[in-house]
Amino acid sequence: MKYVGRKLVRLVIVVLAVTMLTFLLMSLLPGDKAIAIGGPGRSEEEYDQIREQWGLNDPLPVRYLTWLGNTLTGDMGVSSAFNVPVSQLIKDRLPVSLYLMFYGLSLALLVSIPLGIIAAYQANRPVDRVLNTGAFGLLSVPNFVMAVLLTFLFALRLQWFPAISEYVAPWDDPVAHFKNLFLPVVTIAIGEIAVFMRLLRSDMVSTLQNDFITMARAKGMTSRHILTRHAFRPSTFSLITAAAVNVGALIGGTIVVEQAFALPGMGNLIVEAIARRDFLVVQMCVVVFSIIFVLANFFVDLMYAAIDPRIRHARALG
């Protein structure tokens, strides 16, 4: 528990550091913030009023603390580009991206785990060779190329799915929800599948060399039982680590994929906000993304202890 507490403190520090860095970056950027917020073509008094209202005249640390305080108490300000509260924007856009990431990650794990186990079990046999080569090829397909390719094949030629996805809430119309998200989710998942499968395979191959596997085999257990019950759990470290580290790539993936399929999520929002110099929105998006990333890493860290008792003990001692 002490360990978890220490981790949580560290987590908060990293998030704070990211917000600070974002704030610093945003304030270093060229251009008059008052014009960016109020739009061009206003009178000097109006700009002064905006400066006063947004506290642009205060020194940087004060501005940061004001922003932090406001954000923590739920007041994220009003978006200059969209003219709605930033909190409203985030509330509208975040679910789309979360669905996208969640489905993408789940699909990737669902496909890569069985494939990884098969590849490890059949190591260096034809099945493994084919899977390995396939994964290697997939690793070299960037997500934007995959998006274009899938759109071409399944949306334009076969017309199974829409080329431009809309967001439909699952409780409104589950079929439309999945139909619209299918191609974006597959695009995101495919890249991850290759990474996960290769990692699981190589960990699994080494686990299978262990004495306790030989022991299990000697006891006459079925291969299936050995693979899923004995070998799988200790082989998941790299997989889980990669899943967490890849959340960064996942976020980047959602930006590209949302743009490619015109999905109104966070990725789409941040691209628009950057293009229209909406600093508040950009800042908030970055904060949300970082929190997702840091939380994912935090949970993975806890997972290690859940998977491997040795780590639990080491941590309890240290």
Place this chain on the structure above:
Amino acid sequence: MPEPLVDTGPETGIHAADQILEFTVPAAAAVIETVDSGRPRHRRDFVMWLAIGWLSVLTFLAVFADYLPFVDHYTTVFPGEYKQPPSADHWFGTTKIGKDVFSLTVYGARLSLLIAATAIVLGLLFGGTLGLISGYFRGRSDAGISMGVDIMLAFPPLVLALAMTNFTSGRIPRAAAVIIVLAILSVPPLTRVVRASTLVYSNREFVIASRSLGAKNGRVIFREVLPNVMPSMLTFALTGLALLIIAEGALAFLGSSVAPPQATWGRLIGEGRTELDDAWWISLLPSAVLFLTVLSFNLLGDILSKRFDIRESSL
């Protein structure tokens, strides 16, 4: 003065992961290596030469694009030949304003490769230095650098790239902005890789021997540690090159790389996307070229890492 081995820097999720992997993997790595090289050697060599061949052809085209008779300048427009499918005249077809897609792809190769290569060299320079410092000296400089790397990695890379290229547009050339951004993005992972292998080597006997003979830190780093860290650095640089080509492509796809009429692969793919229905070649043929290039770099990286026996897990 390096501290004892047990201290491997500040404890974060990712570092803890490193430690665990280092505990579980080493014994297995040897096993995997022998198992994997079951593939016939000559076939692997053949694949390697294919990759090298493709990259050589591409580099040749990119470098001499201006002088080759079958490559038109990227500003050349063929009036009346809009959205022509691939033919003997236009190997990759033409765009909706009548430009030759093959020529655009060749000029795209020039920019894409130049941007990625410059960025990775800069990244190696800075990331390598930081990694050597934090891995060799440990202690406070290591804690600081590792913390910085953690923060950088918690920052969504694509967002940083988008923000920096967009907000600096008009002040510095777009290509330069893209190079700087990609270099910045490649520093943290390279720092981490170099740090990891520096940690290993700076405790090896020959390094300790060199130090006990009175060698100064600078000499130990450059003569003893660096040559050993080099292979993993270069291998990751090859993979990094592939990643940066993709990253530049993604930026261009989102409309934030070089400005028209200059073309990179990502721009061609992104802009051809709207014409996908009746002119698939504009987007898909450059995609194929991009894929083959990235695949070649990945293959070479993979082969090199097997030859130098570098573990993927140190990422």
